[in-house]
Amino acid sequence: MTGSVKTGWVKIVGLGPGDEALVTPEVRAVIDEATDVVGYIPYVRRIAPRPGLTLHESDNRVEVERARHALEMASEGRRVAVVSSGDPGVFAMASAVFEAVEEGAPNWRNLDIRVLPGITAMLAAAARAGAPMGHDFCAINLSDNLKPWALIEKRLRLAAQADFAMGFYNPRSRSRPEGFGRALDILREECEPERLILFARAVSTPEEEIRCVTLAEATPEMADMRTVVLVGSSLTRRILREGQPPIVYTPRSVPAPSDPE
Amino acid sequence: MTGSVKTGWVKIVGLGPGDEALVTPEVRAVIDEATDVVGYIPYVRRIAPRPGLTLHESDNRVEVERARHALEMASEGRRVAVVSSGDPGVFAMASAVFEAVEEGAPNWRNLDIRVLPGITAMLAAAARAGAPMGHDFCAINLSDNLKPWALIEKRLRLAAQADFAMGFYNPRSRSRPEGFGRALDILREECEPERLILFARAVSTPEEEIRCVTLAEATPEMADMRTVVLVGSSLTRRILREGQPPIVYTPRSVPAPSDPE
Numbered sequence: 001m002t003g004s005v006k007t008g009w010v011k012i013v014g015l016g017p018g019d020e021a022l023v024t025p026e027v028r029a030v031i032d033e034a035t036d037v038v039g040y041i042p043y044v045r046r047i048a049p050r051p052g053l054t055l056h057e058s059d060n061r062v063e064v065e066r067a068r069h070a071l072e073m074a075s076e077g078r079r080v081a082v083v084s085s086g087d088p089g090v091f092a093m094a095s096a097v098f099e100a101v102e103e104g105a106p107n108w109r110n111l112d113i114r115v116l117p118g119i120t121a122m123l124a125a126a127a128r129a130g131a132p133m134g135h136d137f138c139a140i141n142l143s144d145n146l147k148p149w150a151l152i153e154k155r156l157r158l159a160a161q162a163d164f165a166m167g168f169y170n171p172r173s174r175s176r177p178e179g180f181g182r183a184l185d186i187l188r189e190e191c192e193p194e195r196l197i198l199f200a201r202a203v204s205t206p207e208e209e210i211r212c213v214t215l216a217e218a219t220p221e222m223a224d225m226r227t228v229v230l231v232g233s234s235l236t237r238r239i240l241r242e243g244q245p246p247i248v249y250t251p252r253s254v255p256a257p258s259d260p261e
Numbered sequence: 262m263t264g265s266v267k268t269g270w271v272k273i274v275g276l277g278p279g280d281e282a283l284v285t286p287e288v289r290a291v292i293d294e295a296t297d298v299v300g301y302i303p304y305v306r307r308i309a310p311r312p313g314l315t316l317h318e319s320d321n322r323v324e325v326e327r328a329r330h331a332l333e334m335a336s337e338g339r340r341v342a343v344v345s346s347g348d349p350g351v352f353a354m355a356s357a358v359f360e361a362v363e364e365g366a367p368n369w370r371n372l373d374i375r376v377l378p379g380i381t382a383m384l385a386a387a388a389r390a391g392a393p394m395g396h397d398f399c400a401i402n403l404s405d406n407l408k409p410w411a412l413i414e415k416r417l418r419l420a421a422q423a424d425f426a427m428g429f430y431n432p433r434s435r436s437r438p439e440g441f442g443r444a445l446d447i448l449r450e451e452c453e454p455e456r457l458i459l460f461a462r463a464v465s466t467p468e469e470e471i472r473c474v475t476l477a478e479a480t481p482e483m484a485d486m487r488t489v490v491l492v493g494s495s496l497t498r499r500i501l502r503e504g505q506p507p508i509v510y511t512p513r514s515v516p517a518p519s520d521p522e
Contacts (some may be wrong), residue, residue: 021287024380026280055394063513089387091513095395098510102500109502115388119285120379126350127376134356134418135408138399138425146397147515151424155397158423160418164399239363241370252324252352254408 004174008074010111012094014118015046019204029177030081030116038070039083039093047083061145062094071100071108087120091141091169100230121228122167125200128210130247132198132230135254136185137165142172142179149179156183160190165236165250168229170192172220180229187231191215196248198231212238214246271333271372273355275348275379276307280465283380289344291377298333300344300354308344322406324357332361332369348381352402352430382489383428386461389471391500391508393459393491396515398426403433403440410440419443421451426497426511429490433481441490442481448492452476457493457509460484473499473509 011030015023031037037047038056047055048057058066070080084092094115101108126133138159143153159166187195193216201209201224211222215231223229232250239247272291277283292298298308299317308316319327331341345353355376362369387394399420405413420427433441448456454477462470462485472483476492484490493511500508 006278016285019287021290022285022378024277024283024285026282029282056508087388088382088385089392089393089394094388095510095513098391098395098508101508101510102324102498109500110505111489113508115381115392117283117388119380120384123350123378127355127378129350130359131350131355131376133350134352134359134398136399136401138397138420138423139394140397146513148517151515155423155425158419159399159425161400162419163412164416164420164425205335237363239359239370244371247359247374249356249364251360252356252407254412256409 003007008077008079008111010070010074010080010082010097010113011116012082012084012088012097013116014084014092014120015043016119017086017121017124017204018202022124022204024116024118027116027118029240034081035078036073036080037189038066038080042081043085048068063093064100067093067097067100068104070097071104071111074111075105075107084118085121087118087210088115089117089140090120121169121203122230124203125198125210125230128200128203128208129198129212129230131249132196132232132236133165133167134250134252135165135233135235137167137168139167139169141169142183144179145169152179153182153186156186157190160187162255163233165233166231168231171223171227171229172224180223184215184218184220187215193235195234196236196238198230198248199227200230201227203228210245212246267340269340269350269360269372271331271335271341271343271374272377273343273345273349273358273375275345275353275381276304277380278347278382278385278465279463283385285377285379288377288379294340295342296339297334298344299327304346306342324354325361326395328354328358328361329365331358332365332372335372336366336368345379346382348379349376350378351381351400353398382430382464383491385464386428386459386471386489386491389464389469390459390473390491390509393457393493393497394426394428395511395513396426396494396496398428400428400430400495402430403444404431405437405440413440413444414447417447420449421448424494426494427492429492430485431486432488434486434489438481441484445476445481446477448476452477453495456495457497457499459491459509460488461491462488464489471506473507
């Protein structure tokens with residue numbers, strides 16, 4: 001309840017998938033007002049330096065330390081933007097900040113802390129391909145750094161049985177090369193070989209690559225850590241076009257007789 | 262392949278949940294370049310009139326007719342923005358346009374058609390409340406206008422068994438007053454009574470209301486058609502604060518022994 005507690009803030013903001021034209025004006029305004037920006041190196045590098053703004057880059061996998069640093073600075077009266085790529089509430093910094101708040105100094109709960117949404121990679125990728133998430137869908141983080149692999153496997157099976165379209169974040173990394181192959185194996189057990197899969201890499205950046213294949217054609221090497229993988233539902237379709245990539249979309253309707261069970 | 266086919270376009274754009282500061286610059290630029298805007302009445306009313314821009318408002322439930330109108334105008338060389346609230350690829354106009362393309366005139370496939378993402382209501386609501394979707398999650402449209410209720414029920418059960426956080430779109434309308442009550446009954450069969458539920462109404466508008474209750478406390482009347490309902494996973498928590506609403510968030514980690522099966 002001191003003056004510094006009242007004037008400092010932490011705003012956890014989403015920078016979207018890469019293109020600056022996808023950053024909301026709300027987020028842009030916060031970055032303009034901040035005294036400090038904290039985040040993972042490549043995201044902080046997206047922020048233009050200016051006098052009065054300190055950029056604090058940190059490495060991957062130190063999310064809670066980074067969150068504590070932001071909260072400490074805010075409690076000293078600084079205006080701190082915590083930057084995430086995509087949406088900060090989707091497999092990004094918002095949960096890490098709240099974990100730090102819950103375990104941290106009691107006065108951190110009185111701070112002005114807000115989350116400002118951004119365009120998440122799954123929905124940016126969906127927009128580029130058409131509308132594969134145009135019906136019910138789910139999002140699963142395939143990294144087993146913070147959860148047991150058995151839970152990922154269970155969620156994959158149940159999501160396939162529910163006939164959700166699916167978005168996979170963090171499908172593959174150098175330290176976990178085999179997980180995504182196992183995920184594909186589970187999908188092959190649960191879904192038909194014609195099921196459509198999109199590999200969307202570096203969406204909205206100059207390196208963007210989007211590839212649409214069937215489950216039968218999909219291989220683990222089609223994904224890396226810059227890829228979000230979208231799996232269609234059983235109704236997801238492809239519209240072929242001359243000289244242009246296909247449009248991939250899920251219709252809005254499910255006819256009653258198609259209900260698989 | 263005529264000149265008009267090359268110069269006209271259809272861009273299906275997301276206006277976000279309501280606040281103009283959540284409209285991406287990419288979408289704003291498209292609206293500035295459009296000759297025509299088509300959409301459901303309340304969304305078209307968000308667009309400022311200007312010389313050279315024709316606003317075409319249409320009623321709810323005529324999505325495919327509206328899509329055909331947009332495609333016809335584009336094939337005559339007009340620059341048409343199809344506006345949706347939220348993200349056009351999430352229970353909105355993108356799928357309707359692609360249904361019209363697939364069933365329509367062959368030359369519609371050669372048109373320049375793009376989807377531009379927006380902030381979807383579920384993630385805007387999540388940001389306001391904290392980070393309830395901070396772990397794996399799903400999104401379900403509770404309207405049974407276009408799919409059998411049995412499929413909704415099946416997806417709810419499997420999503421609860423997968424321990425996803427969930428976002429419900431269109432939870433309740435005057436024509437379907439009973440569906441959301443049935444959805445709550447299913448959740449009560451599958452989840453513990455302490456499960457956290459957020460009712461987020463008119464997010465980011467002056468009428469915004471966010472309410473956090475437990476599943477035991479939730480009643481069907483807490484939702485209407487302007488509400489998005491978020492259901493936590495079994496790990497979603499509340500941080501209580503003095504004189505401020507609680508922060509609701511889902512931690513990033515699932516400890517191995519918590520795996521329910």
